[in-house]
Amino acid sequence: MAFDFSALRRFPDVEAPNLQAWDATDELLVQRALDADVAGDAIAVIGDEYGAISLALTDAGMQGIRVHQDLITGRRALAANARALALALPAAHELDSSLLTGARLVLLQLPKGLAELEEVADAVARWAAPDVTLIAGGRVKHMALTQNQVLASYFAHVQPQRAERKSRLIVASGALPVPDQPRFPVSRQHDGFTLSAYGGAFAGARLDIGTRVLIDVMGTLDPPARSQLRRSEPFQPSEAPIGGNQGEFSGVVNARPLRVVDLGCGTGALAVAFAQRHPDAVITATDRSASAARSAQATVVANGLAGRITVTLDDAGSELPDGSADLVLLNPPFHLGATVHEGAGQRLIQAAARLLRPGGEVWTVFNSHLDHRGVLTRDVGPTEQVARTPKFTVTRSIRRG
Incomplete structure (x- = not known):
């Protein structure tokens, strides 16, 4: 992969020798997106902490990618990294219909909590395209079967992939019907x-x-x-x-x-x-x-x-x-x-x-x-x-x- 992930910084978030702005999960998600043959304007990225996923895809020539980051430090770091790398800034959205309408591929860095994962899964099933595929990834040591169970409440097919470089992807497809109103807050x-x-x-x-x-x-x-x-x-x-x-x-x-x-x-x-x-x-x-x-x-x-x-x-x-x-x-x-x-x-x-x-x-x-x-x-x-x-x-x- 030609993109130089090591050029990314966490600033203005906390920086330290044991903290970096990307991990192997980001790289696996980028590679799956490049292999998926989906246009950039049909891709949504959620949990892209400092821009590693969206900027790597932008660097590969994909345009129109939409991104949601929960932390404002991540949003500011994404903007700073885009400037430093002379790349177009992906469109930022909240976790709502503007992020997901028409999305056929959603890339997700798995959140820590099951409630947050449920909210994301509901949003994807609710607003994305009917044929959407959600690819969620995380570090194996932080993953659990309960994450598969949450995804299975919103998608008919949930398929964990083989672990690579201590990370694992989960592919979910076949969005199920959701209630009229989201469960949150x-x-x-x-x-x-x-x-x-x-x-x-x-x-x-x-x-x-x-x-x-x-x-x-x-x-x-x-x-x-x-x-x-x-x-x-x-x-x-x-x-x-x-x-x-x-x-x-x-x-x-x-x-x-x-x-x-x-x-x-x-x-x-x-x-x-x-x-x-x-x-x-x-x-x-x-x-x-x-x-x-x-x-x-x-x-x-x-x-x-x-x-x-x-x-x-x-x-x-x-x-x-x-x-x-x-x-x-x-x-x-x-x-x-x-x-x-x-x-x-x-x-x-x-x-x-x-x-x-x-x-x-x-x-x-x-x-x-x-x-x-x-x-x-x-x-x-x-x-x-x-x-x-x-x-x-x-x-x-x-x-x-």
Whole structure:
């Protein structure tokens, strides 16, 4: 295969010697697509983490390929890799009919979770061409028979292929009828609020135990004091004094709303729980996963908080202004795909430091074996432990001036 996969980078995602931007599964999927004799505009690629599949096919002369990536870091890496290789950027889509209508071949890097696989299989069977073939691949050590069973619920023929280079492909064809409405998002009631989740959201509509620990501790912590608006401080129209003009003003007025960021929000549990306890807070919930952001938006709506919580798809809050938050809520991940790696959590801690105003706080929950307290002290400021369970630690850090 002429395409140079080693030229691909993960940036702006975490990069490390043990992390690369492609694997053997990408190469096997590309080769099957090249052998399939299907035009590029009839091919959809799902889970193409950093563009290895779609860019290799584009380099081979295929045009009109459609691609869906859940992570915005992957979307940005695909764009950067396309520029670096002087290749046309494949058309990006969400997991919807625009991605799949007319698709006769769908290439899929198998997701970690069965719920996400079910959502993808439903989407392909629902919107792709009747004669569509889905070719799904993964590393053998991460594959299980339950993945075949999920695919068999949506396709009449599911054929695992022989393993090559520690990867395996599964070929599914003969799409079966699907219900009128997709199963996702699913919802579950918890103490005082509802969680909604699409297939790719971590923990689904369940409340993961780390988030539960921070929610429980939240009720014992006082938010940081809010500064008062002065002539030199910019403000939003919603923060203007009654009867005042937008822009600068003299004197001191009532404290502005508490500005809170739920960084890496997942399904939005922390944002909703905080909003219910603090009705004066204005909250931004942000995540790099499109599935998580869609789930958080559904959770916000389900709890009647659409006017107070804004959900964004972003990489570590990169589109939010420096020093714009009084408080950051943080439950950082400790996996990058299937790899245990602290880099993702450390990136979010660094982002929290950038987002906080001096004197602002970050409340963090993390697995106790991780050295996040040291990173928080270094990058944010003085950090105290406020709670500890056998598995999790909750800390409060104050942004140094």
